[in-house]
Amino acid sequence: MSLLNLQKNDILDLTKKDPSLDNIVLAAGWDVVKKGFFSFGSADMDLDLSALLLNEDGRLIGEEGIIYFNNQRGRGIFLHGDNRTGEGDGDDEKISITLSNLPENCKKVMFSVNIYQAKERRQDFSKVKNAYVRILNSDKGNIEICRYNLSEDGQNATSLIFAELYKIGSDWNFRAVGELLQGNLTTLINKYK
Numbered sequence: 001m002s003l004l005n006l007q008k009n010d011i012l013d014l015t016k017k018d019p020s021l022d023n024i025v026l027a028a029g030w031d032v033v034k035k036g037f038f039s040f041g042s043a044d045m046d047l048d049l050s051a052l053l054l055n056e057d058g059r060l061i062g063e064e065g066i067i068y069f070n071n072q073r074g075r076g077i078f079l080h081g082d083n084r085t086g087e088g089d090g091d092d093e094k095i096s097i098t099l100s101n102l103p104e105n106c107k108k109v110m111f112s113v114n115i116y117q118a119k120e121r122r123q124d125f126s127k128v129k130n131a132y133v134r135i136l137n138s139d140k141g142n143i144e145i146c147r148y149n150l151s152e153d154g155q156n157a158t159s160l161i162f163a164e165l166y167k168i169g170s171d172w173n174f175r176a177v178g179e180l181l182q183g184n185l186t187t188l189i190n191k192y193k
Contacts, residue, residue, distance in 0.1 A: 004146040006176040012146050014135070015171035022100050023138040024145070026051075026111055027091035028162065030131040045123050046116040049093035050185055051077060052192055054108040060192050061105050067095065068185055076101030077109070096138065097165070099172050108166040110177075110192070114185045118158035125154020125180060133162045135174055148176035159183045 006012065014021055032045045053065030053074065060066065064074050072079040080094045097109065111133065115123050125131075131154075134147040148163060157180035164175050181187070 006146055006148045006174075008148075008151075008176055008178040010148075010176050012174045013171055014145065014165075014174055017145065018137065021137060021139070021145075021172070023096070023098050025094050025096050025136040025138050025142065026133060026163070026165075027094045027136060028111075028113060028131070028133045029090060029092045030113070031129045033127045033129055045121075045127060047092070047128065048114050048116050048185070049079065049095060050112050050114065050188075051079070051095055052110045052112070052188060053077070053103065053106040054110060054192060055105045056107045058108065058192065060189065061103055065103070065106065066185075066189060075103050076106075091134075099165075106167075108164055110164045110188075111162045112160060112185070112188055113162055114159045114183075114188075116184075118184065123158070125157045125160060128154050131160070131162075133176075146174060148178070150178050152178060152180065154180055157181055159185070159187060161188070 004012065028049045030047060048069055050068035053061045055061050067074050067077050067079050076098045078096045080096065118124060131150040132147055135145045136142040137145055159181045161177045161179040163177050166173055166175065
């Protein structure tokens with residue numbers, strides 16, 4: 001199977017690619033640049049993957065539509081734990097989704113990665129490299145469907161809208177977003193209330 005590498009704003013019609021697709025995993029990974037002698041923010045960086053379930057109007061479906069380390073499970077969606085250091089190779093955090101079991105009013109799932117306590121720890125995405133998200137088909141042994149590697153320098157951003165799943169009719173699509181922002185999960189929640 002050929003690996004599909006998406007670029008920023010590329011869209012993949014997941015349903016057209018595989019009409020039987022239902023159980024997927026969005027996996028994210030990143031590396032933290034090692035601290036130099038004069039670096040600030042000496043604490044380990046804790047990056048958190050989260051998902052916001054949005055309705056047709058692009059608004060949160062409610063509190064149950066916020067999936068993050070303190071609310072890891074919702075209808076049709078589940079966050080696997082909280083990796084607090086990003087240590088090790090491969091995926092750092094994963095979210096499993098059963099497309100057919102998402103709430104009926106959910107038309108979009110937006111995925112973000114936020115630096116926990118970024119402001120207090122004086123940390124930002126300039127110290128994060130090799131960040132990626134990938135979609136896996138968990139019905140077929142976690143075969144990778146597509147991948148999006150973030151190529152931009154994170155500069156002083158503390159939050160990243162990485163990608164989104166969205167539904168048009170009965171088809172689910174995946175879009176590589178790669179939007180770097182100032183703020184945190186609360187900022188994003190307030191933006192989509």
